[in-house]
Structure formats: structure tokens, C-alpha cells
Amino acid sequence: AIQMTQSPSSLSASVGDRVTITCRASQDIRNNLGWYQQKPGKAPELLIYAASSLQSGVPSRFSGSRSGTYFTLTITSLQPEDFATYFCLQDNTYPWTFGQGTKVEIK
Amino acid sequence: QVQLQQSGPGLVKPSQTLSLTCGISGDSVSSNTAGWNWIRQSPSRGLEWLGRTHYRSRWYNDYAPSVKSRVIISPDTSKNQFSLQLNSVTPEDTAVYYCARDQDVSIWTPFDYWGQGTLVTVSS
Numbered sequence: 001a002i003q004m005t006q007s008p009s010s011l012s013a014s015v016g017d018r019v020t021i022t023c024r025a026s027q028d029i030r031n032n033l034g035w036y037q038q039k040p041g042k043a044p045e046l047l048i049y050a051a052s053s054l055q056s057g058v059p060s061r062f063s064g065s066r067s068g069t070y071f072t073l074t075i076t077s078l079q080p081e082d083f084a085t086y087f088c089l090q091d092n093t094y095p096w097t098f099g100q101g102t103k104v105e106i107k
Numbered sequence: 108q109v110q111l112q113q114s115g116p117g118l119v120k121p122s123q124t125l126s127l128t129c130g131i132s133g134d135s136v137s138s139n140t141a142g143w144n145w146i147r148q149s150p151s152r153g154l155e156w157l158g159r160t161h162y163r164s165r166w167y168n169d170y171a172p173s174v175k176s177r178v179i180i181s182p183d184t185s186k187n188q189f190s191l192q193l194n195s196v197t198p199e200d201t202a203v204y205y206c207a208r209d210q211d212v213s214i215w216t217p218f219d220y221w222g223q224g225t226l227v228t229v230s231s
Contacts, residue, residue, distance in 0.1 A: 001172070034217045043205055043221035044154070050214060087154060091209070091217040095171035098154035 002026050002090050006099030012107040017078045021102045023088035025069040032092035035064055035073045038101075039084045047086075048073065078104070109133040111206050111222040119200075119229050125193040128183075129206030129222050136182045136189055137162045142209040144218065145180055145191045149202035159209070160189055196229045203227075 003026040031051040036044035046055045048064035061076045088099040115127035142161035158170035179192045206222040
């Protein structure tokens, strides 16, 4: 199975900060990567698909990019509602696999 | 607006079968552009995709190797729902289980709608 190595596992940031989260795929997954946000007790919500496409209704402060097998989620100006856990997902090859998550906490 | 509503027991005894159902509104389980998935989440295993059913002129199923010998995901077209059966459960199958949709309309979109989640505990 393709391994998705996500980093960091947690970070502390302030409102207004720029935040970057990275996932590295263990092999080529082309652009087949999604990013999700999850709040406690809730199901994950899709933010980004196809590495860089913004899901409908998601604020434009969220963006995704790819460089080879490295994928990045960027939040340009962190808002109070953005404190949550973020996951990446590769949907290129079965079994689809998730990163271990990044918890974004308030500094 | 698509909605997925999960139902099923929250407690299952070891060696028995875990059964959950996901009711669909706003889409069809027989859609030629959607796939219907089960995913689980636990502290020890994180998020784990279990498998998928989808219809493309005929029914297809794909399962994660970790559960392939024990899992069945099946559609019920008469009730517009799909179900998960996981056999011979152990405490390691304790997790929050989610159903989720993927879609392939002009561009592929993974897991754009999710059920509310069901905590299933495997214990005697």
C-alpha cells in the first residue's frame, strides 16, 4: 500500500498566521490527493481535491500544491474556525490511504 | 444536497458480525458517476479506507487488503442505501465507522459527502 507521511503531527499557531502542512507519498500518485479538515466529534470535510482544486464552498485562504510526491496544504491567514485536524488522502491506487493527521492548535 | 444517514448497533461481541447501513438522499446508489465507501477511524489505526461499491453498467466492489477476507459492501437499490458487513470482529475493529461518497463528474472528487459516523465497540 502507498504510505502517506504527513508532517508535522501538530503545530501551534495564532490567528492570522500562515500555516503549511505537508504529505509525502511513498510512490507516484500523480495529482490524486485530497485534503480534509476534521473537528472533534465530526466527520472529515473535503477542502482540496486533485492536489490543488478548491472544493465548492471552501474559503480561498485554503490552497494545495504538488511537487513530485510532495503535497502541501497552505492556509494563508488562519482563522479561529480553522483550528482542527487536517488529513491528506491518496486516491490514486487501491487501497486508498490517509496521512496520520496534523492537529492545528491555538498558540 | 446529498445526505448520508448511518444506522446500526454500537456494540458487537467478539467473533460476531458488524453490520451498518448508510441511507442515501439526494443521489442514487445506482448512479453511474458515484461510488459508495466505508471508512473507519481509531486512535491506533487513524483513518482507514475499507472498501467501495459502485455501478458502471454492472456492480463493482473494491476492498482494502487489511479486511478483504472479512468484509462485504453491498448496495440495496430498493431502499437507496448500501451496507457494510465485517465478519469475525475483534477488539481491534473498535472504531468510528463512516460512509462516504466519491464522484466522477468531469473531474474526480473523493469523499465529498460523509455520514455522521457510528462508534462501534467490540466487546463481550
